[in-house]
Amino acid sequence: MTTALVVRIDNNVVGRLWLDERKNFCFSYDSTWLERFRIPLSLSLPLRTEPYLDDQSHSFFANLLPEEKMRTLIARNLGVSFNNDYGLLERIGGDCAGAVSLHPETEETLPQSASYRALSLDELNTIIKELPQRPLLAGEKGLRLSLAGAQKKLPIYYDGQQYHLGYGTAPSNYIIKPAIDDLPGTVENEAYCMALARAVGLNVPPSFIHQHEDLQVFVVKRFDREVAGDAIRRLHQEDFCQALNVPPEFKYETEGGPSLSACFNLLRANSTSSGKDVLSLVNWVLFNYLIGNSDSHGKNISLLLLSEGPRLAPFYDLLSTRVYAPYGLAEGLAMKIGGESDPHAIRRKHWELFAEEVGIKPKLVLTRLKDLSQRIVTARLPLFKGEFEQFRCDTLYRLMELIAGQCADSIKQIA
DSSP states (O other), X not given: OOOOEEEEETTEXXXXXXEOTTOOEEEEEOHHHHHHTOXXXXXXXXXXXXXXXXXXXXXXXXXXSBOHHHHHHHHHHHTOOTTOXXXXXXXXXXXXXXXXXXXXXXXXXXXXXXXXXXXXXXXXXXXXXXXXXXXXXXXXXXXXXXXXXXXXXXXXXXXXSOEEEEEETOOOOEEEEEOOTTSTTHHHHHHHHHHHHHHTTOOOOOEEEEEETTEEEEEEEOTTEEEEXXXXXXXXXXXXXXXXXXXXGGOXXXXXXXXXXHXXXXXXXXXXXXXXXXXXXXXXXXXXXXXXXXXXXXXXXXXXXXXXXXXXXXXXXXXXXXXXXXXXXXXXXXXXXXXXXXXXXXXXXXXXXXXXXXXXXXXXXXXXXXXXXXXXXXXXXXHHHTTTGGGOOHHHHHHHHHHHHXXXXXXXHTO
């Protein structure tokens, strides 16, 4: 019989997850959590005393797991079937996105230790180079790490001077992202796009490029962590696929995943700062279009689920995918703009239709598109010649040309 899993948020028991006789996911909230905390595990799983049976909770938990090649390697390394979401959560669900952790019920009586191991830069390089064969260091004793997505990642604790691995219940506070295989300059690409987003006013976490010897990685601060006294506290969050009850394999709109109108409706219905958050999400849509990020889907935006209520999380995973069109990467938009998925075909009428679909005045969207284009044009070169001077590469040069062209065309379209 499969062992039940205790689900926690920041070390407080939220509920219990188990499989029924048909291997369907079943989840039930803990009575103490319902009485004291009043924060849902997911907007798709509202607080209630009755259990969620018949796989109703499966999408939320499946979205905590890695995808594609990373999932395949982790499953193989752990001796777990590729399609066994429950088995993977049991093995690597100790430190997930946000504040969620899952532990086998049989371990609940054991003391939960927390410790960090400082890494030398050489040790860190060795670990990063091993990630293609050992994603998330799955299988190492004391480590139970899970991050969604298809890219190689490593949760890490960084104190501003040295990197550390966290064991037991010790939380990470940064994420290291090595270069993507077969696509040149992804580290520089993402670092530049995130810095550009910050420069033009988008809410993004701090990030930087770390280089030691021949290895270069992108390092980003976790927005789902905060300093509480001398400790790091996990913040509960979920991506829009989880909130909309969409399985990770259907994250793209063409496969039944979230549309932009569904995302905006979710914000309006749930955010405690819905007006501000809706305008922030408009800027996210515009910025991704202007930098050529066609892979902005429902798992790339999240909500922080806090005691004061849900609100839009800082933006992440901002990089240009269209610069890799010569390498065969698809250019079609993950979420259509005004019914159009071809970024080359987007015109003023599509922005006006997008505005109507998401419940915003078309004039506001057009004004913001022009304003953001002008701010990007103003900021891109000083940023490129400043902090990114030492990281210049062919990918960044192509990105500069793409962004300049996108902004110029957008301003011309709405003149």
